[in-house]
Amino acid sequence: MSRNAIEITGLTKTYAAQGNSPAKEALKGIDLTIPRGAIFGLLGPNGAGKSTLINILAGLVNKTAGQVSIWGFDQDVNPRQSRAAIGVMPQELNLDPFFSPRGAMEVQAGLYGIPRSQRRTDEILAMVGLSDKADAYARSLSGGMRRRLLLGKALVHHPHVLVLDEPTAGVDIELRQMLWRNVRKLNDDGMTIILTTHYLEEAQEMCDEIAIVNHGEKIVQDSTANLLARLDAKTLVITPESAPLNGLPTIPGVTATQRPGGALAFAYSRAETSPGAILDRVRDAGITLRDVATEEPDLEDVFLALTHAQTQNLAKSDR
Numbered sequence: 001m002s003r004n005a006i007e008i009t010g011l012t013k014t015y016a017a018q019g020n021s022p023a024k025e026a027l028k029g030i031d032l033t034i035p036r037g038a039i040f041g042l043l044g045p046n047g048a049g050k051s052t053l054i055n056i057l058a059g060l061v062n063k064t065a066g067q068v069s070i071w072g073f074d075q076d077v078n079p080r081q082s083r084a085a086i087g088v089m090p091q092e093l094n095l096d097p098f099f100s101p102r103g104a105m106e107v108q109a110g111l112y113g114i115p116r117s118q119r120r121t122d123e124i125l126a127m128v129g130l131s132d133k134a135d136a137y138a139r140s141l142s143g144g145m146r147r148r149l150l151l152g153k154a155l156v157h158h159p160h161v162l163v164l165d166e167p168t169a170g171v172d173i174e175l176r177q178m179l180w181r182n183v184r185k186l187n188d189d190g191m192t193i194i195l196t197t198h199y200l201e202e203a204q205e206m207c208d209e210i211a212i213v214n215h216g217e218k219i220v221q222d223s224t225a226n227l228l229a230r231l232d233a234k235t236l237v238i239t240p241e242s243a244p245l246n247g248l249p250t251i252p253g254v255t256a257t258q259r260p261g262g263a264l265a266f267a268y269s270r271a272e273t274s275p276g277a278i279l280d281r282v283r284d285a286g287i288t289l290r291d292v293a294t295e296e297p298d299l300e301d302v303f304l305a306l307t308h309a310q311t312q313n314l315a316k317s318d319r
């Protein structure tokens, strides 16, 4: 039995040409392995192919080529088992307006063939904070409540893998906290979580491992810690007692800038110099230090560096 939650090889999706729009190759042969028990981040700019990939996993979009296996079940060989192994909280708030949350959960449980005695409707509604709206009409629910219900529906069949597609886009702090609390708890209980988000801070905080896709290709997959360590750039930020009289010291290999408010930022590469050497030159220049701090690169820097490099390579290969 595979130890991976998801195994994808050579996944390709070409949307057929329609009217004036030409055919679009949204996924260009992606290989992706997601370990069991992970909180996995799938990141990429708009149009990179994330939703296409997730919709293929959910069985909502047919792939053009490649293999997809969920919890050891090949989608083409064991479609029912592979579908039962995954629950997806979609991006769009598409709910039947005539069902109450309880009704919608019961219908979903019926679709998955869960016997009444094994349904956990009330427990899940409580978990997503919808107990007091259990019997309200879906059309009277706010956007945030609809999202809660979509999460509840994704959990009805207690899947091994939970996919959250942009779950926190435009939601308030309370809902965001509820989501992350539940994600951590479900993960602690053994559920594998796959998450797409535009908020890189969130991915950095939540995910153990991350894949970045761009233009339908996977450009990197690594642990969050390794991705952050890839960037060698660091910044030393010095708050001086008073503005430097003779301007900023010039230090080879270091880019010095003055920030609004007076702090001096020295961007350097760890491979080339050390904070100690920079501080020596700053003191030599007669600058008295009030405060010193270092800034690490964050996921946003890694993301920009990688997607930018890929876009440049693609442009070169087009020439």
Ligand SMILES: Nc1ncnc2c1ncn2[C@@H]1O[C@H](COP(=O)(O)OP(=O)(O)OP(=O)(O)O)[C@@H](O)[C@H]1O
Binding pocket: 015, 016, 024, 025, 026, 044, 045, 046, 047, 048, 049, 050, 051, 052, 053
């Ligand atoms: N049904 C469709 N028919 C034709 N083209 C499509 C269809 N769905 C998506 N595309 C195209 O495929 C590419 C990938 O889209 P996809 O929605 O998978 O990206 P994404 O990474 O999820 O972006 P976003 O973050 O904006 O949702 C885009 O160029 C998009 O326009």
